[in-house]
Amino acid sequence: MPEGNDRSASPPTRRVVRVVELIAGDTGPAKGAEIADELELSRSTVAAILDTLDERGWVRRAPDRTYRPGPRLRTLAGASAAAAAMPTGTEDVLAELAERVGCGASLSLVTRTESEFVAVTAGPGRLPAGITTGTRLPLRAPAGAAVVAFADERRQRAWLDTAEPGQRPGLADALEHIRTTGAALWGIDAADPAMLDVLSEVVEHLTNDPAAQLRERVLSLLARISGEPYGSAQLRSRKRQPLTHLAAPVFDGTGRATWELHIGPLRQDVDLGERRHYIDELVRAAASLGPPPAGG
Structure with missing residues (x-):
């Protein structure tokens, strides 16, 4: 869904959820640009989301600049x-x-x-x-x-x-x-x-x-x-x-x-x-x- 057509009650929340769902899925580590392209979101929006998720431990950025589930996401997922x-x-x-x-x-x-x-x-x-x-x-x-x-x-x-x-x-x-x-x-x-x-x-x-x-x-x-x-x-x-x-x-x-x-x-x-x-x-x-x- 293109970013401009997001009609959920809370578009910012929906964007965060979509980023988390993609990283938690079986697609493997992905770079921020790849995540943005996959979700049809602007790269600046995804970068801001990833920075916050990384700061809070929900995702982790690897040295190769790919993102994967962080300790909080792994714990939540069981x-x-x-x-x-x-x-x-x-x-x-x-x-x-x-x-x-x-x-x-x-x-x-x-x-x-x-x-x-x-x-x-x-x-x-x-x-x-x-x-x-x-x-x-x-x-x-x-x-x-x-x-x-x-x-x-x-x-x-x-x-x-x-x-x-x-x-x-x-x-x-x-x-x-x-x-x-x-x-x-x-x-x-x-x-x-x-x-x-x-x-x-x-x-x-x-x-x-x-x-x-x-x-x-x-x-x-x-x-x-x-x-x-x-x-x-x-x-x-x-x-x-x-x-x-x-x-x-x-x-x-x-x-x-x-x-x-x-x-x-x-x-x-x-x-x-x-x-x-x-x-x-x-x-x-x-x-x-x-x-x-x-x-x-």
């Missing part, structure tokens, strides 16, 4: 394509896992560029900090380690390159341990849990706030300070040690590590027996969602 394709019984498995380990549990889809949380169960605690279903984070080490550990060497190198040079040896060691034990463990300095807790509260307050971009910046900060991977000595040690979270891979029907299952004790002192309990429960739950390939 389960995303990733959530729709997640393993059968995920919600029940997460609820049971959270109860058995006494903390929150979540499942994320890990792609080459991001990690999208497709299911989150708070359980007795909060995990991940400030994250809800539909949250997407850029794939930067250490995020996605449990999936990257089973990826090809090229993808592993690209993932390691997102970390600081001094962190890469420890992260490479962590990938090896994940392949051996089936789980990743992360610790944290004694002073950092308080910082995590404060940032978590900030994210929660911003969940329903128009400042969606600020919320995403805080989430990115949380991802970068989420802790250090356990090394060989820590895994074997009987000493009580801090433990923020654990992750295990979940495999799809082709035997490819696709999802990451998380639990987050966020505890300062965990003994060897407790660490083994967390690992056993996590690996068992991950296997129930998607058994590893034969010989894996």
Whole structure:
């Protein structure tokens, strides 16, 4: 419908709805000019609409200047394509896992560029900090380690390159341990849990706030300070040690590590027996969602 012939009760509202419907559809990312031409609207009108939608988190502009659904639109739409394709019984498995380990549990889809949380169960605690279903984070080490550990060497190198040079040896060691034990463990300095807790509260307050971009910046900060991977000595040690979270891979029907299952004790002192309990429960739950390939 040409812009001049829009006879709805509220033409401006109708134009916004049409833009949102197009972006939320199955046509894929599109540039502002393409959206304007498709809807027969002026490019200046569409540009103004997109700027406001992007500011409020309803759409997101990519570096190539295309637009795609933003976090608010994905949440409103309900389960995303990733959530729709997640393993059968995920919600029940997460609820049971959270109860058995006494903390929150979540499942994320890990792609080459991001990690999208497709299911989150708070359980007795909060995990991940400030994250809800539909949250997407850029794939930067250490995020996605449990999936990257089973990826090809090229993808592993690209993932390691997102970390600081001094962190890469420890992260490479962590990938090896994940392949051996089936789980990743992360610790944290004694002073950092308080910082995590404060940032978590900030994210929660911003969940329903128009400042969606600020919320995403805080989430990115949380991802970068989420802790250090356990090394060989820590895994074997009987000493009580801090433990923020654990992750295990979940495999799809082709035997490819696709999802990451998380639990987050966020505890300062965990003994060897407790660490083994967390690992056993996590690996068992991950296997129930998607058994590893034969010989894996």
